Amino acid sequence: MLLCLGSLHGWAQQNDQQQLRGLDDQVQEIKSDVLSIAQELNRLEEKLLYPSGTxxxxxxxxxxxxxxxxxxxxxxxxxxxxxxxxxxxxxxxxxxxxxxxxxxxxxxxxxxxxxxxxxxxxxxxxxxxxxxxxxxxxxxxxxxxxxxxxxxxxxxxxxxxxxxx
Known part of the structure; x- marks a missing residue:
């Protein structure tokens, strides 16, 4: 019985670690998207504020x-x-x-x-x-x-x- 509980506990920890890694990957992807959007907004803002003709x-x-x-x-x-x-x-x-x-x-x-x-x-x-x-x-x-x-x-x-x- 103890052996069963021990392996169940180990499996739960491994599952939690995989979920955390998956969450971390999603957070990194979102950060990358936000930085990309911010860069694009800055470029558009500069185009709007300083049109090339003037x-x-x-x-x-x-x-x-x-x-x-x-x-x-x-x-x-x-x-x-x-x-x-x-x-x-x-x-x-x-x-x-x-x-x-x-x-x-x-x-x-x-x-x-x-x-x-x-x-x-x-x-x-x-x-x-x-x-x-x-x-x-x-x-x-x-x-x-x-x-x-x-x-x-x-x-x-x-x-x-x-x-x-």
Whole structure:
């Protein structure tokens, strides 16, 4: 009788473990589905908020080999403040290694627009550095991608250069 009860107890435990594994598999599948749906919603939201016909994206890069410590970048488009970013040590290191930061994505009408860029930082010797540049860019019916390449004045590069992708 004890032997029968022992094997019945073992069978019940094994059955419970199989049910738990099956439940765990279902939970993992649901998590995967939720993540997939969230990704799709984010993509659709971005398409809705920033239609390609009016979309402009601005990216920040550092000139190769530049050792300026970038502290902050502020952007205005057509006199409207659109972005401000204060850089952490890790972000600065990523930019120095060739990283690219998307600082702004928004909508503008087709035509010419004025972009004002203010850069604050410190030079290698510790002196404060602040530079403001104004550019004009033309927005067509397709998405516009603008690159701002930043450099300290001692690097020999233009402190703020505008490029288009």
């Amino acid at each position: 979309q402009v994206a601005i990216f920040v890069t550092l000139a190769k080999g530049d050792q300026m410590r970038l502290d902050a970048v502020r952007l205005q488009i057509d006199g409207q403040f659109v972005a401000h970013h204060i850089y952490s040590f890790k972000e600065l290191e990523a930019l120095r290694k060739g990283g690219v930061q998307r600082i702004y994505v928004g909508n503008v009408a087709t035509g010419d627009h004025k972009l004002e860029v203010l850069v604050d930082g410190k030079l290698e010797g510790g002196a404060d550095f602040s530079r403001t540049e104004r550019f004009t860019f033309r927005k067509e019916v397709k998405p516009k991608m603008v690159e701002l390449t930043l450099a300290g004045p001692s690097s020999g590069n233009t402190p703020i250069a505008l490029g288009e992708w």
